[in-house]
Amino acid sequence: MKRLLLTAFAVCCMAGAAQAQSCNLQATDKKLAGAAKASFLTKCEKDAGAACDKQAADRKLAGAAKNSFTKKCVSDAVGG
Template identity: 65%
Template structure:
């Protein structure tokens, strides 16, 4: 769960994975690796948020998809 906190703080600040990669001046394989990990972390965080909000089934899938899209942005 501790690994999810940095992404949650990014989301709280309004920064996205794309913005974070740009800020870190990542390119090529480093950017791809960062984006893949960031998207995976976002999916885990969004799934946890859906469970916390008691969202299940198709609504959970929709919520998670939008949440990850917003986080990766």
């Protein structure tokens, strides 16, 4: 069971890294800069937050565990 949880967490972290590349690459591909880029990345962070909340719910996390997971997931997703 512990191995399954660790594997699931590793997959989540890899998905977050892929999302970070995706957001930054999309902004670059769209040739966004300044306020437009900031707005795009803010929306990306919001979308990542929703995705991370869903992942936390799927893992049945609550309280501090959910908050910690979501914070790290969003941070990984937006590259921060």
